[in-house]
Every structure is written in structure tokens, then in C-alpha cells.
Amino acid sequence: MVNKASRGESRNRWDKRQYATYLVALNPQQTTDRCLDFWRSIGGFAEQAGVREQLARLGFVGTQFTIGGTGRYYAFRSLDNMFPLMSVFPKLMPKKFRDSIQEPTSIMVAARPHSVGGQPASELWCFLAKDALREPVITDAFMKSALEGISESFTQQGILLGTPQFFRGGDLPRDHVFSDMGLLALRRAATAFVRDESHRQ
Numbered sequence: 001m002v003n004k005a006s007r008g009e010s011r012n013r014w015d016k017r018q019y020a021t022y023l024v025a026l027n028p029q030q031t032t033d034r035c036l037d038f039w040r041s042i043g044g045f046a047e048q049a050g051v052r053e054q055l056a057r058l059g060f061v062g063t064q065f066t067i068g069g070t071g072r073y074y075a076f077r078s079l080d081n082m083f084p085l086m087s088v089f090p091k092l093m094p095k096k097f098r099d100s101i102q103e104p105t106s107i108m109v110a111a112r113p114h115s116v117g118g119q120p121a122s123e124l125w126c127f128l129a130k131d132a133l134r135e136p137v138i139t140d141a142f143m144k145s146a147l148e149g150i151s152e153s154f155t156q157q158g159i160l161l162g163t164p165q166f167f168r169g170g171d172l173p174r175d176h177v178f179s180d181m182g183l184l185a186l187r188r189a190a191t192a193f194v195r196d197e198s199h200r201q
Contacts, residue, residue: 013170015179016140017127017128018140019167019172019178020125021124022154022164024121024124024161025161027120027122031111031122032109032124034157038146038150044067048066050190053193054189055186060110062108062109063109064107066105105130106129108126108127108178110125111125125178126147147164150164
């Protein structure tokens with residue numbers, strides 16, 4: 001599903017954001033809805049305005065949203081002062097606790113039509129849309145757990161086709177729509193779209 005950058009192709013080798021792609025036996029809208037249901041089970045989130053429209057222009061159904069909370073994150077920092085190993089070894093934290101104190105984190109979910117064995121399906125992308133600002137080690141563990149959780153959830157629902165692919169942002173060529181540069185362009189277009197829409201009202 002993923003055409004990774006070849007050895008001589010331009011890519012950002014320092015981009016360590018976690019990505020996953022899944023083949024799902026549903027249409028793109030249903031696939032996106034199931035993925036968003038998973039993220040809602042972790043906690044509430046706020047969508048970035050204009051991203052849905054920009055993804056639609058690229059042939060995807062999806063959105064970008066922020067999950068996690070600043071208040072809960074800073075409350076955890078005082079606890080972490082007493083147990084600093086939690087930041088160094090985040091897997092020592094119970095999963096529910098790690099999820100509950102996750103710093104505000106931007107996630108992208110996007111699905112497009114695909115075919116598996118001649119049958120209609122969807123290719124779903126889910127990944128960290130922006131680098132973690134405060135606790136990259138904890139966020140990395142959080143994303144790994146979540147992306148694997150999506151796979152488990154889809155398997156239990158009987159909608160996962162094949163084995164998901166897990167990789168890093170640095171594996172993508174710089175001109176890929178979901179590379180760091182591609183996402184920057186997409187967010188700028190979303191901001192311009194929202195601004196233009198507000199002027200029309």
C-alpha cells in the first residue's frame with residue numbers, strides 16, 4: 001500500500017512520527033467513522049476546521065483532530081517529578097493511565113477507495129500529524145499502543161483485511177501528500193479555506 005522512499009529519493013530521515021495503514025472491508029466514510037469511534041473511546045477530541053474539505057480534494061475521507069488535555073498533562077507533571085522513570089520508560093505506566101494523561105496530540109485519519117481481490121474496500125491512513133512538543137517518548141508509546149489498538153479493534157469487528165503496515169514519517173518521500181511538507185501545505189490550505197469561508201458569511 002505504501003510506496004516508501006527509495007535510497008536516493010528525497011525524504012526527511014529525522015521524521016520519527018508513527019504511521020499506520022490498514023485495508024478495511026468498508027467504504028471510506030464507514031472506515032473513517034469506525035476509526036474515529038476508536039479514538040473517541042480514548043477521549044474527547046476537537047477537529048481542525050477545513051481539513052475535511054482539503055482531504056476530499058485529494059480523494060480522501062477524513063479529518064485531523066487533537067486528542068488529550070493540557071490540564072491533565074500538567075497535573076501529571078507533578079506526579080512525574082516523584083516517579084521520573086515513567087517518562088523514560090512509558091511502558092511502565094498502565095495503558096489507561098498513559099492514555100488519560102496524554103498531552104494534546106494532533107492525529108490524522110484519512111481513508112480512500114481501494115480494491116482487495118477485486119472487491120471494494122478502503123485504504124485507511126492514521127498517524128501523528130504533528131511532532132509531540134513536550135513528551136515525545138510518552139507520545140511515541142501512546143501512538144504505538146493506539147495504532148496497534150485500531151488493528152485489534154478492526155480484527156474483532158471482522159473488517160480488517162490483511163496485515164497493517166507500521167512505519168515512520170521518514171519512510172515517506174518528501175513529495176508524498178502525508179509527508180511533513182505535504183501536511184504543512186494541507187494545513188495552510190485548510191486555514192485559507194476557513195478564512196475565505198468566514199469572509200463570505
